[in-house]
Amino acid sequence: MQNFTNKLTNIAKATENVLSELLPDAHDNPMVAPIRHAALNGGKRLRAFLAVQSASLYGVDSAMSLRTGAAIECMHAYSLVHDDLPCMDDDELRRGKPTVHIKWDDATAVLAGDALQTLAFEILADPKTSPQAEVRVALIGSLAKASGAEGMVLGQMLDIAAENITTPLKLDEIKHLQAKKTGALIQWSAQSGAMLAQDAGIELIEYSTAVGLAFQIQDDVLDVLGNSELAGKRLQKDADSRKATFVSLLGLEQAQKIATSLVGDACDALASFGPKADALRQVAHFVVNRQL
Amino acid sequence: MQNFTNKLTNIAKATENVLSELLPDAHDNPMVAPIRHAALNGGKRLRAFLAVQSASLYGVDSAMSLRTGAAIECMHAYSLVHDDLPCMDDDELRRGKPTVHIKWDDATAVLAGDALQTLAFEILADPKTSPQAEVRVALIGSLAKASGAEGMVLGQMLDIAAENITTPLKLDEIKHLQAKKTGALIQWSAQSGAMLAQDAGIELIEYSTAVGLAFQIQDDVLDVLGNSELAGKRLQKDADSRKATFVSLLGLEQAQKIATSLVGDACDALASFGPKADALRQVAHFVVNRQL
Numbered sequence: 302m303q304n305f306t307n308k309l310t311n312i313a314k315a316t317e318n319v320l321s322e323l324l325p326d327a328h329d330n331p332m333v334a335p336i337r338h339a340a341l342n343g344g345k346r347l348r349a350f351l352a353v354q355s356a357s358l359y360g361v362d363s364a365m366s367l368r369t370g371a372a373i374e375c376m377h378a379y380s381l382v383h384d385d386l387p388c389m390d391d392d393e394l395r396r397g398k399p400t401v402h403i404k405w406d407d408a409t410a411v412l413a414g415d416a417l418q419t420l421a422f423e424i425l426a427d428p429k430t431s432p433q434a435e436v437r438v439a440l441i442g443s444l445a446k447a448s449g450a451e452g453m454v455l456g457q458m459l460d461i462a463a464e465n466i467t468t469p470l471k472l473d474e475i476k477h478l479q480a481k482k483t484g485a486l487i488q489w490s491a492q493s494g495a496m497l498a499q500d501a502g503i504e505l506i507e508y509s510t511a512v513g514l515a516f517q518i519q520d521d522v523l524d525v526l527g528n529s530e531l532a533g534k535r536l537q538k539d540a541d542s543r544k545a546t547f548v549s550l551l552g553l554e555q556a557q558k559i560a561t562s563l564v565g566d567a568c569d570a571l572a573s574f575g576p577k578a579d580a581l582r583q584v585a586h587f588v589v590n591r592q593l
Numbered sequence: 594m595q596n597f598t599n600k601l602t603n604i605a606k607a608t609e610n611v612l613s614e615l616l617p618d619a620h621d622n623p624m625v626a627p628i629r630h631a632a633l634n635g636g637k638r639l640r641a642f643l644a645v646q647s648a649s650l651y652g653v654d655s656a657m658s659l660r661t662g663a664a665i666e667c668m669h670a671y672s673l674v675h676d677d678l679p680c681m682d683d684d685e686l687r688r689g690k691p692t693v694h695i696k697w698d699d700a701t702a703v704l705a706g707d708a709l710q711t712l713a714f715e716i717l718a719d720p721k722t723s724p725q726a727e728v729r730v731a732l733i734g735s736l737a738k739a740s741g742a743e744g745m746v747l748g749q750m751l752d753i754a755a756e757n758i759t760t761p762l763k764l765d766e767i768k769h770l771q772a773k774k775t776g777a778l779i780q781w782s783a784q785s786g787a788m789l790a791q792d793a794g795i796e797l798i799e800y801s802t803a804v805g806l807a808f809q810i811q812d813d814v815l816d817v818l819g820n821s822e823l824a825g826k827r828l829q830k831d832a833d834s835r836k837a838t839f840v841s842l843l844g845l846e847q848a849q850k851i852a853t854s855l856v857g858d859a860c861d862a863l864a865s866f867g868p869k870a871d872a873l874r875q876v877a878h879f880v881v882n883r884q885l
Contacts, residue, residue, distance in 0.1 A: 325742045331750050332742040383707060389697035407680035411703060412750050415675060415710065416742035422714045426730045434726035438718045441733055445715035450617045450624040450708035458623050506722050588620035 305583040312370075313354050314344040315363075319371045323424055324345065325416075326395045331442075335413040336399050336420075340378045342396050345591075347584070348373045348490040351512075355494025355505055356579045365431055369440065369493045373422040376448055377486060380419035382410050385458060431497055439496050446486035457483025469545035472476065476514070483520070485515035491581070507570035512585050515563040518556050521546040562585040597875040604645050605638040605661075607655075611663045615708055615716055622687075627705040628712075629695050632670045634688050637883075639876070640665045640782040646790050646872045647786025647789035654768075657723055661785045664716040668740055671709035674702050710740070723789055731788050737779035748774025768806070771796065775812070776805035776829060783873070799862035807854060809856040810848050810879045813838040817845065819884065851882040 324331050324340055349370025356366030383391040385400040386407060393403050402410035424430060427438045446452055459478040465469050470478065490550020491509035525548050547556045567585040569576040617625050618631055641662025648658030677684040677692040678699060685695050692700035715720060717732045738744055749772040757787050762770065782803035787794025817840050839848045859877040863870040 314738045327743070331754060332747055336742055379707075382628065383703055383710060386700075386703065388703065408753055409750070410674055410677075411678065411680065412709075412746050415671075416746040417736050418707065418710055419746070422733060423741060426734035437730045438726045438733070441714060441730070442718035445718060449711035449715060450622065450628055451619070454704050454711070455622060455624055456710040458701070461700055462623060507801060514799050586644035 305580065305587065308580055309345065309350055309587070310344075312350045312367075312409065313344070315353075315367055316349040316370050316374060317341060317343070318344045319367045320374060323368075323371055323375075325419070325420075332413065332416055335405050335409050336416055338398075338404060338543050339382045339401050340375060340417060343379070344374070344396060345372060345589070346370070347516075348377055348486060351487065351490035351509070351581070352493045354584065355491050355502075356497050358494055358505075358574055358578060358581075359498030359500060361494060361497045364429075365497055366494060367498060368424055368427070368430045370446070370490075372421045372430070372440075373490050373493070374485060375417045375421040375424065376444065378455060379414040379421070380448075380457070382414035384409055389457070389461065418535070420514055423583065433499075434494050436497060436499060438498075440493060443492075443496065444489055447489040452481055452485040456480070456485070463544055469549070471545075472547075472550050475545060475547060475550065480513065481518040482519050484510070487513040487516055504573060508567045508581065509583070511563040511570065512588055513561045513566035515567065515585065516588045517545045518560040518563070519549045519591065522553065522556055522560070523592070526549070557589075562588055597872065597879065600795045600872055601637065601642055601876070601879070604642045604659075605636070607659055608638045608644075608662050608666060609633060611659045612666060615660075615663055615667075624705065624708055624769040624826060627697050627701050630690075630696060631693050631705050631835075632667060632709060634670070634690065635664075636688060638662070638666060639808075640778060641670055641694045641800065643779065643782035643801070643873070646876065647783050647794075648789050650786055650866055650870060650873075651790030651792060653708070653786060653789045656708065656721075657789055658786060660719070661717055661720045661789060662782075664713045664722070664732075664736070665782050667709045667713040667716065667780060668736065671706040671713070672740075672745060672749070672778075674706035674709065678702055680751065681749070690754040696785055698758070725791075726789060728789060732769070735782055735784075735788065736781055738783040743776040744773055748772070755833070755836055759843070762844050763783050764839075765835075767837060767839060771809040775782070776802070779808055791869045796815070796862050796865060800859045802872065803855040803859035803862065804880055807859070807877065808880045810839045810852040810855070811883065813840045814845065814848055814852070815884070817839070848880075856881055 318341055324337050329332060329535050333506065352373055353363055353366045353372035356369070357363070366489070381395060382401050386391050386393060386402055392400055396398065401413050421444065424438055424442055425444065426447065448454065458477055462479065462484055488509040492505045494512050495505050524546065564585045568582045571581055607737070616629050619625060641659070644662040644665055644853050645655055645658045648661070649655070673687060674693050676682050677687060680696055684692055687694065693705050713736065714733055714870055717729055717736065723729050740746065748770055752774055755770065780801040783804065784794050784797045816838065843851065856877045860874045863873055
């Protein structure tokens with residue numbers, strides 16, 4: 302596991318470096334500081350890790366997959382900046398640092414998120430991401446589907462709606478919500494390697510569906526059990542708001558059991574790749590063992 | 594001119610139809626109504642007109658250029674929904690109808706804008722927009738540059754900043770701000786036809802730069818002279834906020850003179866196309882003669 306932790310840290314650092322090169326940095330542009338604050342946040346870079354490792358299954362050059370990873374991290378960062386806004390989740394802290402609307406203001410946060418979304422597509426459209434235009438548009442088209450009104454944005458909208466209803470959501474509804482809100486981008490990340498290699502990547506579809514759901518169950522577990530100082534953000538938000546979660550519906554033990562079983566499914570899906578998929582198996586385990 | 598007005602109306606209708614097909618419409622998706630409210634707003638569709646007419650110079654099929662037009666109208670609609678938010682321009686009316694955050698709420702408006710931006714890229718990534726992947730990524734990459742942290746978003750940020758400074762902007766600073774805020778998307782629209790045809794489109798670059806600036810000068814003129822009932826939005830905002838505008842710096846007469854002269858430049862730039870560029874010449878005149 303030490304080996305895995307090193308790998309995760311190294312790819313996070315490499316992603317941060319690639320991002321730092323790709324983010325705007327003109328000294329006279331007032332968007333630069335808020336955008337860099339939002340995107341260079343020292344996160345785990347789980348999505349970039351999935352992008353890089355799935356690409357390595359097919360022998361894709363990491364210079365390309367790190368750019369794909371940087372693009373998905375921009376998309377993820379945009380969603381966090383907007384989710385943190387007072388009109389959404391109203392969060393003041395993100396990874397222990399003030400959120401963009403706290404450090405600047407709401408207008409700056411809306412615009413920084415907007416620009417980060419745009420940048421994700423700009424990175425993918427660049428020939429440096431893949432010499433083949435067909436590959437680039439496939440990445441762009443699928444990322445747009447995963448992020449838009451039928452993907453991540455829908456998930457966020459359903460999540461907000463869930464706070465304003467008196468009947469708590471049922472398990473299927475939570476699964477649907479989470480598949481959109483968090484699952485879609487995680488799935489895209491893990492499938493991007495196959496797209497870079499122009500492979501159908503059936504195994505990765507199965508793998509990433511299981512990992513995405515396990516990730517969200519563990520998020521709910523951590524919301525109850527986690528250490529908010531360690532997490533650098535407010536926890537117990539869902540319990541406080543009496544929102545239905547995997548944990549409230551299944552109980553803690555059962556939720557953890559299902560998450561562990563999903564990790565098994567995810568690993569099984571990669572069987573045909575043999576040991577070269579070990580990093581993807583390890584990250585699946587990491588997803589349900591993480592403490593933040 | 595009757596002929597031109599018909600053409601403008603027809604392309605606006607065709608754009609509205611294409612948009613209506615492309616926008617989400619699942620009955621159980623809560624994003625559908627706010628997104629359709631924002632995008633199907635009965636606007637003039639000036640940007641789509643520029644896209645379609647520039648493409649027709651090169652004999653590009655209008656099924657393709659109307660999709661390009663629909664994409665730019667999604668991008669434009671996203672920017673309006675976000676600009677109208679209370680933390681930005683705080684506008685309650687847009688084309689005589691309640692803005693998204695008034696009809697729904699701020700969170701819905703943030704998300705509807707987000708999804709409309711995503712949709713713009715999704716439309717362009719689809720092979721129906723052009724059978725050549727190279728063309729689609731060129732459209733996507735250039736639209737991202739025009740819209741992001743060094744384009745439209747920067748312009749909006751500079752515009753907000755201009756409201757909070759005591760020294761009014763100088764003419765060059767306003768030109769820079771407006772070239773980003775409105776100019777970038779107008780230029781992209783008028784150049785998209787050349788991109789669809791894989792032509793450098795030097796004439797369209799010159800044309801669209803002049804038209805973009807003329808457009809913004811006329812916006813400032815209308816802010817002073819216009820009829821807010823006709824415009825369906827609040828006017829005299831800039832005068833009320835004592836913000837520097839082309840009109841406040843140049844005077845009304847001089848501003849109108851410059852706008853007219855820019856229209857001359859725009860038309861001259863199209864000389865080599867002969868009469869087949871007449872619609873683009875007419876729309877340049879329309880830009881400075883419009884009443885809303």
